[in-house]
Amino acid sequence: MSCYPSSWAEAIKALALGELGFTACGIARAEPVEPAAVERYxxxxxxxxxxxxxxxxxxxxxxxxPRLLLPGAQSIIMVALNYLPATRQPAGAARVALYAYGRDYHRVMRARLRRLAAHVEELTGGATRACVDSAPLRERYWAVRAGLGFIGLNNTLIIPGRGSFHVLGAVLTTAAIEADEPCTDTCGECGACIKACPVGALNRDGDAADASRCLSALTIENHDEQLPPELARRLDGRVAGCDECQLCCPHNASAVPTTVADFTPREAVMRLTPRAIAEMTAEQFDNEFAGSALRRVTLATLKRNAAEGLHN
Ligand code: SF4
Ligand code: SF4
Structure with missing residues (x-):
């Protein structure tokens, strides 16, 4: 594969890290996922x-x-966007993961990715495809390959010096753009997240979290009428997601809050309580959470999760 001028990579990163406000941007060659990573998955x-x-x-x-997502793809541009809110919900709130305090990150990321993709097309003449949780793309794997950071034992992408409170996005392109070196950092001897997880969903081998136990997966992806009682007892007021294994991570100790206005905590999240969810009508939910990631959880599932908090 021939590589084109490094000025393409420089121009793309300048836009991504400047005007578009991404925390990090890197480029990987579009090629099959390594066998070891395939086996792990x-x-x-x-x-x-x-x-x-x-x-x-x-x-x-x-x-x-990833070449099956965009025929002829040669490069994957990976970006990370900081969502860490400057303020937190008060004690007694129905606890919502930090990524869902503001506007749905899919919308926020997609708008920025479209601009990045348009720039890439204009610059290189190549075709593009933007992805944010919208395609079967191993975003964390490609973020490592693009040099953004490493995957911690908490299964998040950790950007050295910037932490893990970021959403990831990708632009695939048929243009051959100078690739970055993969990140080779690791968690070392830490293991703090394994101890902090309330349900023992993480392990020292770094195999992906046990989502059948993880409170984040259970509160968001599981829509059964009831949660397994032994796990529901560990919710501790959580109604959508869990941040425990990120909050304890030393790489987040000096993480700075986002400057992305769309991620400003919405008032409805700050005053959300289990009681308010129990009494919330569909109309209220639609009005108060339009454009929020909480809509993906659904009101019925929020009510189930909140009921666990009211009963325990
Ligand atoms: S999100 Fe919460 S429950 Fe899931 S692995 Fe992390 S600490 Fe454990
Ligand atoms: S808490 Fe420690 S082990 Fe867990 S992801 Fe962070 S650095 Fe890695």
């Missing part, structure tokens, strides 16, 4: 640890080769 699926995330077991072939 297959093991996770075979163990059933993907829990209710049934989508994770679909589209295996595409997930293992």
């Amino acid at each position: 297959d093991r996770w699926i075979a163990s059933g640890h993907h829990g209710d995330m049934t989508w994770a077991s679909r589209h295996r072939e595409v997930r293992n080769d």
Whole structure:
């Protein structure tokens, strides 16, 4: 594969890190996922640890080769956007994961990715495809390959010096753009997240989290009438997501809040309580959470989660 001028990479990163406000931007060659990473993922699926995330077991072939997402793809541009809010919900609130305090990150990221993709097309003449949780693409794997950071034992992408409170996005392109070196950092001896997880969903081997136990997956992806009682007892007021394994991570100790206005905590999240959810009508939910990631959880599931908090 021939590589084009490094000025393309420089121009793309300048836009991404400047005007578009991404925390990090890197470029990987679009090629099949390494066999070791494929095996690891297959093991996770075979163990059933993907829990209710049934989508994770679909589209295996595409997930293992991003060139099937965009014919002729040669490069993957990976970006990270900081969502860490400057303020937190008060004590007694129905606890919502920090990424869902403001506007739905899919919308926020997609708008920025479109601009980045348009710039890439104009610059290189190549075709593009933007992805934010919208395609079977192993975003964290490609973020490592693009040099953004490493995957911690808490299964998040950790950007050295910037932490893990970021959403990831990708622009695939048929243009051959100078690639970055993959990140080779690791968690070392830490293990703080394994101890902090309230349900023992993490492990020292770094195999992906057991989503059949993880409170984040259970509160968001599981829509059964009831949660397994022994796990529901550990919710501790959480109604959508869990941040425990990120809050304890030393890489987040000096993480700075986002400057993205769309991620400003919405008032409805700050005053959300289990009681308010129990009494909330569909109309109120629609009005107060239009454009919020909480809509993906659904009101029925929020009510189920909140009921656990009221009963325990
Ligand atoms: S999100 Fe919460 S429950 Fe899930 S692995 Fe992290 S600490 Fe454990
Ligand atoms: S808490 Fe420690 S082990 Fe867990 S992801 Fe952070 S650095 Fe890695």
